[in-house]
Amino acid sequence: MILNCVAYEHGHKLADIGTGDIAHWLARPDAFVWVALLDPSAEELAQMQREFGLHELAVEDALKGHQRPKIEEYGDMVFVVMHLVEPHDDELLVGEVAVFVGKNFVLSARRRSERGFLGVRERCEREPLLLERGAGFVLYALMDAVVDRYFPIIELFEAELEGIEEKIFLPGSARGNIERLYDLKHSTSVLRHAAAPLLEMLGKLHGGRVPAAFVSTQEYFRDVHDHLARINGSIDTIRDTIGTAIQVNLSMVAIEESETTKRLAAWAAIFAVSTAMAGIWGMNFEVMPELKWRYGYPAALGAIVFAALLLYRRFRKVGWL
Amino acid sequence: MILNCVAYEHGHKLADIGTGDIAHWLARPDAFVWVALLDPSAEELAQMQREFGLHELAVEDALKGHQRPKIEEYGDMVFVVMHLVEPHDDELLVGEVAVFVGKNFVLSARRRSERGFLGVRERCEREPLLLERGAGFVLYALMDAVVDRYFPIIELFEAELEGIEEKIFLPGSARGNIERLYDLKHSTSVLRHAAAPLLEMLGKLHGGRVPAAFVSTQEYFRDVHDHLARINGSIDTIRDTIGTAIQVNLSMVAIEESETTKRLAAWAAIFAVSTAMAGIWGMNFEVMPELKWRYGYPAALGAIVFAALLLYRRFRKVGWL
Amino acid sequence: MILNCVAYEHGHKLADIGTGDIAHWLARPDAFVWVALLDPSAEELAQMQREFGLHELAVEDALKGHQRPKIEEYGDMVFVVMHLVEPHDDELLVGEVAVFVGKNFVLSARRRSERGFLGVRERCEREPLLLERGAGFVLYALMDAVVDRYFPIIELFEAELEGIEEKIFLPGSARGNIERLYDLKHSTSVLRHAAAPLLEMLGKLHGGRVPAAFVSTQEYFRDVHDHLARINGSIDTIRDTIGTAIQVNLSMVAIEESETTKRLAAWAAIFAVSTAMAGIWGMNFEVMPELKWRYGYPAALGAIVFAALLLYRRFRKVGWL
């Protein structure tokens, strides 16, 4: 589906145009065309390929989807794939946007994503001075929007991690913690797959040797690079903390287990002593003088209770109870 | 065994030729020859060495097999070894294909593999415009086919991992999980040995300085590079997840153990109290008034049951039972 | 808030100036202006942007705060973000200082930090020979001050780690140790985020190719680089030691648990033997000759005590008690 197809000149919108008129507008020296597709069909992409002269491998990637994020040069053209990560009921949905950027056109094709880039277009149109820089600036604006949407997800992760950390030293919560830690690790993998390859490849658009269309926007892409580096750093820290938390959780289980064993041992000892003493006075020897005593029974009970209390205090002191 | 020996010109098949005629066809300026061998004998390889002027070290590698995947230049010629990974009854079979690529010939030698590349040849012959690019494109087509066959194996791994993950927090499944995780790790090693060295060496065929025969197909090899990077990324994620899962599994065993110990402790305590009380009333003191009471026995039973229930409720509340 | 706004020439302070006069002083060939802001508002930054011709992206970073430490070049200007890490009641507060350095000006904007850089300015003014080197030297002085404040935090960490290590082999302290180790790991992350990106980027100000304003201060920045490398090395060692300590702590829990189990087993055995013996002499067989013996009872007690002692000594010997 074609969402928008607009021609711009000197940073200003000229007109919404039909796809058939693209060639006409591309011919104007200072104009550029910005087309946005949503879940494009093979036919639509084939048409765009003809209009803009796109490379077949890039078109195939945009059509098949499920690509790794990447920035590739095909001659004058730059082809960018980014992951769109959207939280949705405790899960992260991963969509994709493929962007073809030429000297005088930008074509974006979005897939499996609910949230569009209309706001990006509007913001660009409000700043003609920047938009005047052309297709490179549009790519920056799109990329900046995609990357900015990663930050709230990092915050989700950090909130979840803090939630787990609050309970990590709480007895009896080990099972829940470990499940949540495992799920969180999974989620961080999703975002890392979105951010890390992009970071790695972004050097192509700033720094050393960049394509002509991006020379004047280098500092903007460095800014995106910087954001991605921050996101990657946060993910690494979260993942490292998860690793430590899993270890700590295991330690806490072992410590709890150890305390249970001690308590068990202590009570077992107390009752074992009581039972052994009762057993002794339950023996059937004929000559057991204390059995004949008037206060033998209360004395025996007293002895048993005394022994139990003695042990109890002892165990208390060493911290087993 | 020689599977095919075909001469091509301008992207079109000229003829199936005999191995004796190879020299004749190689002499034609625009023709190239594509030979496919299966489990070649030393003699067959020696003959090919003479026809195409192959380097002895490359021939030796193709003959001995069990090589690491690699891409090597011998003067004008490029020598490529790839692993063929085929799932077979819960196991992965690893075959090999060695490809010699010269200016005007391609020679592939397949070993220990059930699935051939006939489909690749047919697809190439249906696209003369691409095949016209010559030997470099044929190498791409073969490489692309090999790498594409790695994807279903990644999916197998992911399915297996998901199967394990569904049971990882299930009490009593730890033993099975750990065995499956260990086996899965083994399997990922096999695929990693196939994909990682290839990825590392593929930079020789695109990007900076590439051999003359591959200049026009650079973008295709970058595409293969991209696929391999995706495969490597997936393997790394799977292996990382396996590591975490093994740790989590150990935690679950410890948690279960801890719960068993608590339950054991609780029941032991309940019966220890009962036994101790019964033991006390089983003592043989002469003066134990309650033994003479009419309802002493039911009262004693009641006391024992009451004590047991009290403990039971207590343990329930703290979650030990 | 504007803290200071001073013009310097040939290493000497000329005057406290108003922000309106900045342009006037910048016009003097050998003068430079050093402005210090605290928690600057958007308006103040906008004014500075106009006065000094700052890049919008850099200004935006300084305004939003929460940046990753970085050193970026915008044309002639260098933009630096550093984290200020200040210990505060068992916690580390992280502030930020953004520094814009041009050929003839330095503008620093500090946020969320209690401790200022007045001392740095005073020390610079006392050494005109160094201050004469201009804006580059001022940046060095600020950076040196920031980095020097990291060292006491490293010492805090090392003291805390030593405190934990003293108790790590002490029975019964596992729970406290693991909590402290986990918290310490968190704290080291904070400092690492401050120091590591700076170290990585400092190469831009010394070594190979440095901006013109920093050529004469290269050796000073290398010195800062060296300090940061030392800090990073210390953090890495602390983190590595924390990892080992967590493992060792788990081992200690397991060892303690093992010892408790042995002790439990030993006492359980001693009382089980006593109870079993008492139970036997409590059986109601008619013909049990020893029950009739005059000293049967003391003999039985003796036998029980003897058996218990025997076991006790045995367990002592093997180290279970």
Place this chain on the structure above:
Amino acid sequence: MILNCVAYEHGHKLADIGTGDIAHWLARPDAFVWVALLDPSAEELAQMQREFGLHELAVEDALKGHQRPKIEEYGDMVFVVMHLVEPHDDELLVGEVAVFVGKNFVLSARRRSERGFLGVRERCEREPLLLERGAGFVLYALMDAVVDRYFPIIELFEAELEGIEEKIFLPGSARGNIERLYDLKHSTSVLRHAAAPLLEMLGKLHGGRVPAAFVSTQEYFRDVHDHLARINGSIDTIRDTIGTAIQVNLSMVAIEESETTKRLAAWAAIFAVSTAMAGIWGMNFEVMPELKWRYGYPAALGAIVFAALLLYRRFRKVGWL
């Protein structure tokens, strides 16, 4: 001890020569001299130093032994140290061979090794076309022989690892497994110390910038490089697998422990119930009607057995027994 001292020309052996004649033969433009020493004394090395003009640091290394494998250039000369790893009764013996290679000589000094390189010399002499390439080819032949001897050791490791893996999920074998895994890790370290530094340094003899004497043998050294890369890959995989196996082994111990605890808990419960019931009917209350019943005793036994069976079935069902 001098094993051999032979002069070659155009790939053919000229004569066994005395050490005194070396200078004479070195003077012939196309000849080269190949000397092999075993456990050389300081005097022998000093003599060789004079004959061939060896660098004192290299001679010192060859004399002292216990070097790290390395490839060093001293002006025109290349100095190579390789480890010889020989299996010997469950242990790996590590010998050393130092090789000095000049434009027209090869001097090898072997230490602490049982197996010589006579076979290498014979094979070289049988292939004059290759030997004609001179000292560089001889170095390749020696290096290839050394590296080829690492492969059977890898196979030993893999066999040992498979042997352990067969028992890793077998109850009761944890102690033996962990000892064998620890020993195997040690052994892999030995081979890694032999192979890894060599791999790292081999780039000096092929690829970019190589010494004059090695230009024509580049492809041979790349082949050795490839073998070493394969060996290193195998070692890494084995070490990684050992790491996982140690973790898995620990998990298996924990799982077994958990099962033992459950079984213990189950039997303890069954007997605790029996004992408690018997204790109740052993109480001495006067009014306990069931004690008077004719079939009270068998009924009581029946009740006890019934309760025990009930529990037994219950535990069976939940898998504790």
Place this chain on the structure above:
Amino acid sequence: MILNCVAYEHGHKLADIGTGDIAHWLARPDAFVWVALLDPSAEELAQMQREFGLHELAVEDALKGHQRPKIEEYGDMVFVVMHLVEPHDDELLVGEVAVFVGKNFVLSARRRSERGFLGVRERCEREPLLLERGAGFVLYALMDAVVDRYFPIIELFEAELEGIEEKIFLPGSARGNIERLYDLKHSTSVLRHAAAPLLEMLGKLHGGRVPAAFVSTQEYFRDVHDHLARINGSIDTIRDTIGTAIQVNLSMVAIEESETTKRLAAWAAIFAVSTAMAGIWGMNFEVMPELKWRYGYPAALGAIVFAALLLYRRFRKVGWL
């Protein structure tokens, strides 16, 4: 304190000179001056700074001490900091030596160290041919001496590790092992901090681009580099082995624990059966025919013993006892 102050020419000692005469001797074209300081005061260093024209940052580093090992160039001068690691009663003392090397002088300042470099000076003076190479060679001699003193420390570590390994599979030694492993890890960190940064920076004195004063001694510094690489390799292996040993130790604790639990379970079962049987015959039913039997008691004892033996043999067989 000034230990020595000597002028050399053409590799020969000219005279012990006073610090006031340094400038005089530096003026002679072929002479160089070698000064050794021990725990120098601020005044002494200030004097040296004036004599030799040292850079203030380097002097500050030498004065403050507690630097990271490093090799820095200040114009013509090279400034080197090395750690001196000396074993002292189970601990490692870390001293420091700072060396300033100029075209015609060497100044070494040693701190917190007991063992001097007098031997190095003497050895240098005995070899005029080498000493003739000037200041660069003196630096090599000092560095070589420092690094050579690391080797016995590695041997200490290896001996300690072997001592632990001998006991690692010994039941009951887990606590001691883990303490010793933890301490050993600490010690290796100390040496690593001494060796690793030096190794990393030594590339500045050999290989690519080296300062003029070090061109003729490149091969010597490469030799030091090689020694440091060996030391680093050994440390890495030791640390890796410690990691594995800690894991193995934990496994051994778990295995021992598991065996204790089994043994405990077995004995508990044996006594529980005895007690239950005795309890049954201790019940007070009126009709219990076997109680009336003449040999009922011995028969009961026999039954109990028989049951116990049966269990004992059973447990023996499955390896629990």
